Amino acid sequence: MIRNPKDLQRYTAEERANHWIVGICFILLALSGLAFFHPAFYPLTQLFGGGVWARILHPIIGWLMMIGFVVMYFRFKALNRMEPADREWLDRVGEMMDGNDHNMPEQGKYNGGQKAMFWAMSVCMLLLFVSGIILWRAYFSFPVDVVRLGAVVHAAVAAIMIAMIFVHVYAALWVRGTVRAMVYGTVTRAWAKQHHRAWYRQVTGK
Amino acid sequence: MALQSLDIARRSATTTPAPGVRQTTEVAKLIDVSTCIGCKACQAACMEWNDIRDEVGINHGVYDNPIDLTAKSWTVMRFAEVEEKGKLEWLIRKDGCMHCADPGCLKACPAPGAIIQYANGIVDFHQENCIGCGYCITGCPFNIPRISQEDSKAYKCSLCSDRVAVGQAPACAKVCPTGAIQFGSKEQMKDYAAKRIVDLKSRGYDKAGLYDPAGVGGTHVMYVLHHADRPELYKGLPNDPSISPLVSLWKGFAKPLATVAMAAVALGSLFHYVMKGPNEVSKELEDELEKEDAK
Numbered sequence: 037m038i039r040n041p042k043d044l045q046r047y048t049a050e051e052r053a054n055h056w057i058v059g060i061c062f063i064l065l066a067l068s069g070l071a072f073f074h075p076a077f078y079p080l081t082q083l084f085g086g087g088v089w090a091r092i093l094h095p096i097i098g099w100l101m102m103i104g105f106v107v108m109y110f111r112f113k114a115l116n117r118m119e120p121a122d123r124e125w126l127d128r129v130g131e132m133m134d135g136n137d138h139n140m141p142e143q144g145k146y147n148g149g150q151k152a153m154f155w156a157m158s159v160c161m162l163l164l165f166v167s168g169i170i171l172w173r174a175y176f177s178f179p180v181d182v183v184r185l186g187a188v189v190h191a192a193v194a195a196i197m198i199a200m201i202f203v204h205v206y207a208a209l210w211v212r213g214t215v216r217a218m219v220y221g222t223v224t225r226a227w228a229k230q231h232h233r234a235w236y237r238q239v240t241g242k
Numbered sequence: 243m244a245l246q247s248l249d250i251a252r253r254s255a256t257t258t259p260a261p262g263v264r265q266t267t268e269v270a271k272l273i274d275v276s277t278c279i280g281c282k283a284c285q286a287a288c289m290e291w292n293d294i295r296d297e298v299g300i301n302h303g304v305y306d307n308p309i310d311l312t313a314k315s316w317t318v319m320r321f322a323e324v325e326e327k328g329k330l331e332w333l334i335r336k337d338g339c340m341h342c343a344d345p346g347c348l349k350a351c352p353a354p355g356a357i358i359q360y361a362n363g364i365v366d367f368h369q370e371n372c373i374g375c376g377y378c379i380t381g382c383p384f385n386i387p388r389i390s391q392e393d394s395k396a397y398k399c400s401l402c403s404d405r406v407a408v409g410q411a412p413a414c415a416k417v418c419p420t421g422a423i424q425f426g427s428k429e430q431m432k433d434y435a436a437k438r439i440v441d442l443k444s445r446g447y448d449k450a451g452l453y454d455p456a457g458v459g460g461t462h463v464m465y466v467l468h469h470a471d472r473p474e475l476y477k478g479l480p481n482d483p484s485i486s487p488l489v490s491l492w493k494g495f496a497k498p499l500a501t502v503a504m505a506a507v508a509l510g511s512l513f514h515y516v517m518k519g520p521n522e523v524s525k526e527l528e529d530e531l532e533k534e535d536a537k
Contacts, residue, residue, distance in 0.1 A: 087373035173376035206511035
């Protein structure tokens with residue numbers, strides 16, 4: 037039952053399922069990966085059945101995330117093309133952070149910050165995948181210097197990625213009425229008009 | 243693998259002190275390459291004491307057998323034929339863990355207690371804590387640890403930590419028929435090496451010297467080399483080994499720094515919410531849309 041038939045459809049069921057497959061994989065990967073990153077996090081391996089299981093499962097979940105992300109990348113890449121209005125939005129992101137978003141430039145389905153995040157995540161995913169393969173000793177064997185570089189890249193990019201996901205999740209929680217878009221697919225018209233006016237006009241024809 | 247110990251100097255992936263009330267003498271194994279005859283008694287003794295038998299492999303057309311270290315062969319003799327001053331020299335080096343004072347394997351290991359360094363200098367793998375990630379291989383400057391295909395645990399020479407703990411010399415030193423493998427305190431071994439070097443120099447090897455590389459803080463397996471200026475002659479013994487800067491970066495200051503940075507972003511988000519409040523849809527806009535609907 038739809039609460040209000042005038043709500044706007046932001047994500048289809050397939051898009052939502054795709055996003056959450058990637059999201060769940062990411063959480064599992066972050067927890068198991070942090071366990072190997074610093075001894076303080078090693079107890080997290082218990083969530084996976086111990087250190088050996090965490091080591092076995094981490095790369096397999098990594099594959100799943102990569103496949104899920106590639107599908108998501110092709111779903112959303114056209115919508116994330118950077119435009120001049122996005123650059124202006126990014127230049128004035130301070131105002132947005134300050135909670136004063138009334139004078140921000142009009143945004144389409146995604147704002148400049150979301151687009152920047154999309155591309156940054158795509159680059160991080162690629163780096164994590166390549167360096168992860170290099171580190172996967174159970175199935176691959178690379179020269180030791182390549183593995184050493186891979187280990188640094190994997191750890192550094194993962195740390196950046198975790199920080200970006202914190203921002204991604206926080207942004208969704210901070211901007212009220214956003215989470216429902218990724219949970220059951222719709223947003224209110226007022227939400228769309230306030231945060232993504234160009235998209236609002238496009239879908240409503242107003 | 244060893245028994246409960248009170249003389250642990252360092253423990254992998256552990257940020258608090260390990261049990262270390264018992265102080266023991268720093269030990270070392272000295273391998274005098276100039277008196278080694280390549281009989282491989284040390285390889286046989288290693289198999290026997292540790293009670294591990296490697297697969298019978300194939301002959302590669304050289305004396306090296308097996309051709310490389312494996313999870314079941316913790317030491318191998320490496321045979322190098324080099325020409326020096328118009329003469330053939332057969333340089334035979336017993337390869338295996340060097341037991342570095344600053345062990346790259348231990349630094350890289352993410353599993354608490356999988357790698358232990360004892361106060362006597364022995365670096366030992368505790369396979370029951372090993373998770374099989376292979377980071378020790380990444381950390382090692384000498385390419386020593388091997389992951390077993392059978393149980394996915396890392397293995398290498400233990401310097402017979404079980405024998406040393408009860409006052410015995412390692413099996414390889416015990417069995418060496420020419421005395422090319424000596425074992426004792428590190429100081430004694432250095433003194434012994436000094437005598438050997440004097441002898442070698444008197445016989446025309448003016449570059450003879452001790453291999454105890456400072457880049458890894460010194461080692462607890464040392465070599466007497468006739469050509470100490472060119473260790474690479476001995477089947478690629480590294481000239482100036484040290485833990486790769488990439489490993490130091492990965493496992494050094496960057497780790498706590500990144501942990502703090504990630505925590506800062508999470509906490510920053512929370513405080514942003516607390517201080518700026520949520521970004522809500524404006525009432526004005528909602529009312530405006532409602533009015534439109536009413537028309």
